[in-house]
Amino acid sequence: MRPIDTHIQNMMKWLTLSLGALCIAFVSYSLSTINSTPTEARLLPKHMLGLTQWETITTDKMEKGATVPPHTNVLIHIPVNTGDIKRTVLFGRSGENIRYWGYCFPEDYETMRLMEGRGFPGRIFLSEKEREVRAAEELAKRKGIFTLYRQEELTQERLNETEFNRGRVRHQVEIIKDGSTCYVMSEGPLPVGIDADGDGVNSYIEKDKGTDPAIADTDGDGLSDGIELFFLKTSPTRRDSDGDGIVDGLEDKNRNGKVDMTETNPNHIDSDHDGLCDGLCRVGSNGTQIRGEDINLNGIVDPGETSPVNPDSDGDGIFDEQEYFNCIMETGGSCDYSAFEV
Ligand SMILES: [Ca+2]
Numbered sequence: 294m295r296p297i298d299t300h301i302q303n304m305m306k307w308l309t310l311s312l313g314a315l316c317i318a319f320v321s322y323s324l325s326t327i328n329s330t331p332t333e334a335r336l337l338p339k340h341m342l343g344l345t346q347w348e349t350i351t352t353d354k355m356e357k358g359a360t361v362p363p364h365t366n367v368l369i370h371i372p373v374n375t376g377d378i379k380r381t382v383l384f385g386r387s388g389e390n391i392r393y394w395g396y397c398f399p400e401d402y403e404t405m406r407l408m409e410g411r412g413f414p415g416r417i418f419l420s421e422k423e424r425e426v427r428a429a430e431e432l433a434k435r436k437g438i439f440t441l442y443r444q445e446e447l448t449q450e451r452l453n454e455t456e457f458n459r460g461r462v463r464h465q466v467e468i469i470k471d472g473s474t475c476y477v478m479s480e481g482p483l484p485v486g487i488d489a490d491g492d493g494v495n496s497y498i499e500k501d502k503g504t505d506p507a508i509a510d511t512d513g514d515g516l517s518d519g520i521e522l523f524f525l526k527t528s529p530t531r532r533d534s535d536g537d538g539i540v541d542g543l544e545d546k547n548r549n550g551k552v553d554m555t556e557t558n559p560n561h562i563d564s565d566h567d568g569l570c571d572g573l574c575r576v577g578s579n580g581t582q583i584r585g586e587d588i589n590l591n592g593i594v595d596p597g598e599t600s601p602v603n604p605d606s607d608g609d610g611i612f613d614e615q616e617y618f619n620c621i622m623e624t625g626g627s628c629d630y631s632a633f634e635v
Pocket residue numbers: 487488489490491492493494495496499506
């Protein structure tokens with residue numbers, strides 16, 4: 294690793310560990326120089342300027358989607374009138390694996406100036422990973438202290454209680470207002486952008502995944518792009534992700550992004566593992582037969598259909614697929630859903 298990289302990484306670590314004090318330094322500095330210098334210069338104390346690279350993500354870039362580079366001081370300008378955005382959406386839900394932290398200022402510096410007397414005017418945010426690491430550091434510190442001096446008080450409860458949780462870092466923000474200017478420092482690249490259609494997917498990820506940033510449900514299957522991408526892991530551009538004939542929105546009926554007990558799995562053609570697919574699937578050696586459970590593909594168990602979430606729909610101890618074969622034996626083949634045969 295080049296010395297400059299090591300230096301930047303050390304800086305990153307230092308910045309992270311000194312978050313609270315540093316933010317206050319930033320703000321004091323910014324308030325003292327309002328209107329006389331560029332924003333970048335206002336947000337860092339003089340002695341730190343030039344040590345780490347700066348990059349600004351403009352409102353234009355935010356609309357199209359951009360990447361926050363790692364180990365860089367990044368300023369992002371969130372466009373006005375685009376609606377408040379969750380931190381997790383703004384940074385593309387990458388915070389569970391990547392340490393990042395930052396803070397946002399109100400749209401206008403006048404508001405900030407008015408808030409000056411009432412403590413820190415910016416709002417701090419931390420990624421999930423950052424919180425986890427901080428909590429672990431606090432825990433390690435606490436364990437050390439208790440082991441040496443207060444071993445008798447080392448209960449599980451005390452171990453779980455961290456200084457961090459008791460408010461060492463205050464004013465954490467999860468909803469970021471449009472028009473805000475935010476500073477962010479990250480250990481890894483972050484996909485960043487606005488969420489114009491409110492589907493929980495930012496403009497960078499919409500571009501990356503080929504979904505429409507102006508339509509919340511790109512494939513029109515009843516599930517938003519965000520539910521599909523982040524929760525169900527189904528395709529946001531294909532209505533029937535698993536190809537069993539039932540569209541994703543009829544499989545996750547209550548559209549909560551989870552496969553509940555009474556729902557079929559939109560990523561598995563045979564949810565109850567009884568050998569018959571949830572809707573209708575091509576079977577047989579040449580794929581000319583069509584067989585399944587919800588044969589009219591409406592997401593409801595109608596008379597004449599077996600349940601795609603119960604391998605033994607009538608509870609007689611014989612699995613549905615066997616019942617199907619029994620039916621063929623008894624009727625000479627009229628269970629073959631010939632109406633659907635191709
Ligand atoms: Ca979106």
